[in-house]
């Protein structure tokens with residue numbers, strides 16, 4: 001089972017993941033938790049460049065760095081896990097690229113398809129999208145302190161990304177599961193956990 005988690009800034013992905021890790025460990029359900037960018041040793045170096053506010057990256061350069069990270073991640077972690085029938089949970093994946101570089105940075109869907117299709121990335125069985133208003137997400141992130149290269153973007157950048165995710169979720173309603181992330185941490189965790197358990201039982 002391959003599950004991905006998506007969302008805009010400060011929606012609570014890291015918070016949800018730490019509750020899921022604890023729950024699955026207690027229940028002795030095997031899950032590999034991983035993330036993008038930066039799920040591999042090579043990816044960590046790429047992530048440092050991507051998040052560094054002093055880097056002036058062109059949108060295509062940013063996209064290709066993210067895809068380089070994904071090639072390493074898929075080859076070293078995701079495909080080997082899926083070949084062994086393991087459960088894998090990735091914090092961000094392919095939908096982030098269509099949302100951030102496509103809707104956010106205005107790279108056309110055709111260009112992204114051309115880059116991505118040749119790379120043959122596996123499609124997730126389930127994608128959880130944590131949906132939250134951009135202003136609320138930014139409030140949460142600000143409380144956390146320092147911002148990275150993405151987080152210093154304008155509100156309008158994140159609004160386009162959120163709308164894109166919502167449209168993608170509608171078009172791919174079999175794969176996507178949207179959770180209202182304005183609910184409490186416990187509520188978000190319980191809804192996500194129930195959905196994952198049901199999906200595991202169905203497969």
Ligand code: Z5A
Nearest residue numbers: 010011012013014015036092096097100140150183184185
């Ligand atoms: N990116 C891209 O552009 N294209 C791609 O293809 C890929 C990625 C794969 C990665 O940064 C950046 O890379 C990301 C997109 C881009 N851009 N940004 N920004 P990242 O992985 O480091 O950052 P992130 O994915 O945005 O996650 P985050 O900033 O760590 O946020 P989060 O994990 O969603 O939030 P959190 O840390 O769990 O929560 C934020 C705060 O809210 C925290 O104080 C919590 O205690 C609080 N919180 C959490 N849940 C709640 C609830 N339910 N109520 C109230 N408060 C809450």
